[in-house]
Amino acid sequence: xxxxxQTPRNRITKTGKRIMLECSQTKGHDRxxxxxxxxxxxxxxxxxxxxxxxxNKGEISDGYSVSRQAQAKFSLSLESAIPNQTALYFCAxxxxxxxxxxxxxxxxxxxxxxx
Amino acid sequence: LAKTTQPISMDSxxxxxxxxxxxxxxxxxxxxxxxxxxxxxxxxxxxxxGYKTKVTNEVASLxxxxxxxxxxxxxxxxxxxxxxxxxxxxxxxxxxxxxxxxTRLSVIA
Numbered sequence: 001x002x003x004x005x006q007t008p009r010n011r012i013t014k015t016g017k018r019i020m021l022e023c024s025q026t027k028g029h030d031r032x033x034x035x036x037x038x039x040x041x042x043x044x045x046x047x048x049x050x051x052x053x054x055x056n057k058g059e060i061s062d063g064y065s066v067s068r069q070a071q072a073k074f075s076l077s078l079e080s081a082i083p084n085q086t087a088l089y090f091c092a093x094x095x096x097x098x099x100x101x102x103x104x105x106x107x108x109x110x111x112x113x114x115x
Numbered sequence: 116l117a118k119t120t121q122p123i124s125m126d127s128x129x130x131x132x133x134x135x136x137x138x139x140x141x142x143x144x145x146x147x148x149x150x151x152x153x154x155x156x157x158x159x160x161x162x163x164x165g166y167k168t169k170v171t172n173e174v175a176s177l178x179x180x181x182x183x184x185x186x187x188x189x190x191x192x193x194x195x196x197x198x199x200x201x202x203x204x205x206x207x208x209x210x211x212x213x214x215x216x217x218t219r220l221s222v223i224a
Contacts, residue, residue: 033211042202043159043214058211090158100148101208106158 003027004107006091012113013081021076021110023091032074033092033104034066035059036085043090049074050096081114088112119203124219133190135218137203140184145207147188148179153200156191162201163188190220198222 004025023032030051035043035058044070045058055066063085067075078085089110090108094102120138139148147166151159162169165177165186176189179215190197200217 035214042200042216045211046214048211050170088156092158096208101164101206101212102147103149103161103164104151104159104212106160109156109158111156 001074003106004105006089006092006107006110008110008112009108012115014115015080017081019072019081019112021074021078021089021091023074023107023109023110025072025091025093025105027093027095027105028071029093029095030071031094031102032068032094033094034064034076035090035092036060036065036087037090037109038087042059046076046089078112078114081112083114086112086114119205119215121201121203121215121218123216124221126221126223127193128223129194130192133193133197133220133222135188135190135201135203135220136185137188137202139187139205142183142205143207145209146205147207148177148183149204149206149212150175150177150188150205151202151214153202159202159214193220193222195222195224 007022023052032045033048037043044060049068065077091107094104133147150162151162152162153159163177170177178187204212206212
């Protein structure tokens with residue numbers, strides 16, 4: 001969805017390096033999420049934020065940190081990258097104001113390779 | 116969070132109707148059932164959502180029996196472009212949805 005952008009789209013880094021993945025959205029949604037996906041597997045939730053002052057750990061938060069700089073921006077950091085963090089990372093947004101369970105809108109993904 | 120179980124993979128020929136069933140035995144009263152579709156190297160995309168009975172949109176139909184312990188996503192007359200992974204999720208708006216491994220649908224010409 002063009003309303004959710006992720007930068008960079010591809011990144012190669014070395015073990016031990018600190019890297020940041022960024023997500024921006026123009027949908028005006030209050031909720032944002034970070035997922036990782038390993039080849040052939042489903043998505044695993046890393047962190048989520050229901051508003052600017054709210055940050056919550058997901059299923060696999062170890063080794064990651066996040067920052068919600070504004071309603072439209074949610075960044076994911078790997079403080080010291082390791083090879084098993086090689087994966088496809090997706091950012092998603094949703095709107096809590098929807099009448100039913102909100103629909104999540106995903107960005108195009110960031111492919112990360114840690115050597 | 117209600118856990119879901121769905122087949123790992125399915126094959127179908129073009130033009131056939133495909134039904135993917137998802138089990139969610141411990142679904143809560145406030146939970147909705149949502150299905151997403153994911154193409155390779157893309158993020159998942161919302162397909163359909165329902166609470167009970169039947170829901171239909173331009174892409175698919177969702178059948179939910181009275182006990183709501185399962186649901187079936189129906190894709191009419193699939194084409195090669197429907198080859199994707201389909202995820203069944205159950206939840207309410209209070210907690211984030213959990214994506215399992217999904218069902219990998221392969222459509223064959």
